[in-house]
Amino acid sequence: MVTVKISQTAEIQAFFNEVAGLGHAQGNPRFKQIILRMLNDTARLIEDLEITEDEFWHAVDYMNRLGGRNEAGLLVAGLGIEHFIDLLQEAKDAEAGLSGGTPRTIEGPLYVAGAPIAQGEARMDDGLDPGVVMFLEGQVFDAQGKPLAGATVDLWHANTHGTYSYFDSTQSEYNLRRRIITDAQGRYRARSIVPSGYGCDPQGPTQQCLDLLGRHGQRPAHVHFFISAPGHRHLTTQINFAGDKYLWDDFAYATRDGLIGDLRFVDDAASARDRGVQGDRFAELAFDFHLQAAQAPAAEARSHRPRALQDA
Structure with missing residues (x-):
């Protein structure tokens, strides 16, 4: 033929x-x-x-359904395109002689702008999820290893069901979303709950595509971050938890060396009481971030990707 x-x-x-x-x-x-x-x-x-014509029009119908479910950003991550953009930027950085700092990784489609701002430390959860309390802390450093006071640590993560506030109407406004301004030692501290990983909706168009590729749609438990400070390059990244079943089998390809956090569980009633935790179990996670110097003012800002805004 x-x-x-x-x-x-x-x-x-x-x-x-x-x-x-x-x-x-x-x-x-x-x-x-x-x-x-x-x-x-x-x-x-x-x-x-x-x-064929049938294949073409089925593809058009698929795009209609994908947009109708607001899953385009999810599919972009699942097909590795968002990860490819990171790899391409790193190749450009290498060509320009830029290196160092905490690795970048994908933002994902579930950020919501305008989270409450706190100085130094914040409680992120609304107390309604019975998950294990998690204490997350660390420092932000500049390219020379000096602590960065006044840096903004913008972080967000899922609840114990793997869903995110704003996109999950059962959660309160900005639940598990905060912006924390680092203290004089560049430190940030957050009290939250241990998040769960999540999977694509089994009936949704993203999972339909993954099924045809013979792939699952699961993500490991993780915490997202935007880190920014005047004079420094904006960092988009996330921490995945060591030991998670999907740590190196993330359908969104976000796991990278240098971005794996050691979540430590503490089973001690006295320690829990000292930290204001009901019960006898909590978790701790320490993670520091190192920023690159901004080569131009535009590098200080995150991309202009359209993002959700609460009550918008």
């Missing part, structure tokens, strides 16, 4: 140029460039893999 290909003919190329708005000055030149590339790559994909 002969494969018919027409995408590179002068007629089709002229058509794609028209569709992408290249024949007039109105619009955004960068966007036109991207759309033209997308049209050409899509056409070549259809031709090279002989995509």
Whole structure:
């Protein structure tokens, strides 16, 4: 059977140029460039893999369902694209001679802007989840290893059911989300609960895609962080917990050397009482962060990725 290909003919190329708005000055030149590339790559994909009409329209329906469930960000992580962007940035850093500091890793789709700000320490949970109390603390350092006072530690994590406030309507506003300003020694301290890992909705479109790839949709337990300070490069990262079943089998590919925290459980009633914990068990996690110096003011800010805002 002969494969018919027409995408590179002068007629089709002229058509794609028209569709992408290249024949007039109105619009955004960068966007036109991207759309033209997308049209050409899509056409070549259809031709090279002989995509049938049924396959094409099932893909369109899938994208509709993916958007309807707000799972596009989840799929981007699950297909490794968000991790690839990190690897590409690191390759660019290496080319520019930039190195050092705590490794970056993916943000994920579940951040909510505007969490309450606390000085030095904060309690993150609302007391309604009966999970094990977790004390998380550490320091933020500059590139020379000096403590950074006034750095912002913006952190968020799931509850014991693996769900996040705002996206889970049963949780209170900004539950398990805080911004902590480091003290004079660069320290931050948080009282929270030990989070659970989570899995994609078994009935959702992301898991449907993963099923066709023969993959699971599970994540290990983890805590997300944005770390920022004037004059320093913004850091997006997360800590995964040592010993978790999915530590090195994370469907979102977020686990990296240098980002594994040792969650230590303490079973001692007297120690628990001294720390204001009811019962006789709690957990401790210590983790420090090292920032790079910002090479330009723009490096101090996180990306302009659209993010949720409480009550927006």
